[in-house]
Amino acid sequence: MIYADYNGSSPLLTPVREYLKKRLNTDLYANPNAIHSISQKLSRGIEKCREVIAEAVGCYPDQIFFNSGSSEGISHIFHSILDQADAGKKIIITSPIEHSVIPNALAYYEAKKGFTLKQVEIDKDGFVQIASLEKLLNENKGKVAMVTIMAANNETGVIQPYVEMANLCRTHGVEFFSDTTQLIGKGEFNFEKSGLDYAVCSGHKLGALSGSGFVVVKEPPKLSPLVFGSTQERGLRGGTQHYLGIETLAIAMKDFSDNAQKLKALEVEKLKFEADIKKAFPEAVIVGEGAKRLAGTTLIGYPGIHGQAVQIELESHDIFVTTSAACTDNQPETSKVLKAMGVNDQIGRGVIRISLSYSHGEKEYSAMASALKAAYTKLRKIQSF
Structure with a gap:
């Protein structure tokens, strides 16, 4: 086959399968937010996974927030930027080649929150034209709430000029989110060098357990809770952590880095x-x-x-x-x-x-x-x- x-x-990676066979035979199960010793061992394990993943994607551990995957991560990022945007910033710049989760989310902000969407131009290969983005940013100075353009297309595989777009957005003082779902674990990526403000990852795209993922945030204080809870993920993503998924994420990211x-x-x-x-x-x-x-x-x-x-x-x-x-x-x-x-x-x-x-x-x-x-x-x- x-x-x-x-x-x-992606099917579960062989190292992930082997790990789970052993892991499921242990007694290490608890709520990692409790204070007893088993919970604290799990909590330390989550933080170790955060360090491993941070090294793999080129960021600091405290810039990573675990969640269920990219769809949640994108919603979290949009909520953090758009629901807190200044009244005069009602324009969102995007592209016509985004994964369906992006236009579906943006349709909500357009219809319910009064935002206006503008699209960059692409060429015949589906490659975003930097000049088009620059033109839109210049024409709408002080009015752009965010730019959201993917890093790699899920259908064609075309890798976009996300570093150049990030540099341009930074020059204009505009938040830039690039959907990195298809890039992380499939291609070269370093968050710090990319210049992105936000990135996302879904574990099932790289051989980890489904229902696991994370967002990467350049400035964590800008993130606002979408899923409310207690102190999990420093109060920015409620719900008991999917620690088995997080463990497999770390293994998958390490395997990609090694290969x-x-x-x-x-x-x-x-x-x-x-x-x-x-x-x-x-x-x-x-x-x-x-x-x-x-x-x-x-x-x-x-x-x-x-x-x-x-x-x-x-x-x-x-x-x-x-x-x-x-x-x-x-x-x-x-x-x-x-x-x-x-x-x-x-x-x-x-x-x-x-x-x-x-x-x-x-x-x-x-x-x-x-x-x-x-x-x-x-x-x-x-x-x-």
Whole structure:
């Protein structure tokens, strides 16, 4: 079996599996906020995990706040910035290629809180144009509450110029949040060097337990509680900590740091795979091909062939992929992200997303190339649209 949907959700890493087998046989279970010795041992363990993760993402431990994942983290950040924004700052700058959680949240702030949304321009590869962001910041001086533009796209894998955007926002005195869900644990990232004000992570994207995650905040006092509780996470995220999830997060982050050098070899194999497919089928399109992308992500389409049909053919070979994004996999239409990039329905409705991790390489790509060639050969004889 080849599972190729790591951008959707990563299987538990082998080190995480091995850890849990041992961990579940211990008696170390308690509320880490109590004062008895078992709780205090758990509490110290959480802080050790915070230190490990901080080292991996390039920040200070007290800049990390554990939660359930990126959706909660994004809501927490938006609440902290937008619900506390000055009355004269009612503009939010974003992009047309965000993961659905961002436009859904922003729609609420637009409809219920009176904010106005403005979008930066992107090129044909879905790459944000810095000049467009600069223009919007200049045109709306003193009126921008925040800029929220992702670091790496979940569908195309295109890595955005988040460092340059952060520098520009800092020059204009505007808070900048970049959705790093697809970048942390999949590509090079250092919070301090990035210049970001906020970042997020979901544990299930990098082989930790689902329901675990964290936000990183440059200036923690700016964070306002979204989930109310007691003293957990220094009073900024209520609820008993998901300490098993936090422990697996630390293991996953450490494993990525130890193996990050494998990303270069993964990208080499990905590019060989893409070249092989395009040589056999020149009509095939690699979306975002002209931009820097995540090492293991390919979004590919064949004109006139439904992505779901290709998905089914690949599954018959025990290869599991998605169409565009896992959260919209049951919608056989061109995604909003691809429409914003100018991708027509002939390609957009036919794309499949292949996403692998640093543990993969030539073996997996070779098997997928054979299966995809067979699928395209079969399906182009019965093109469905």
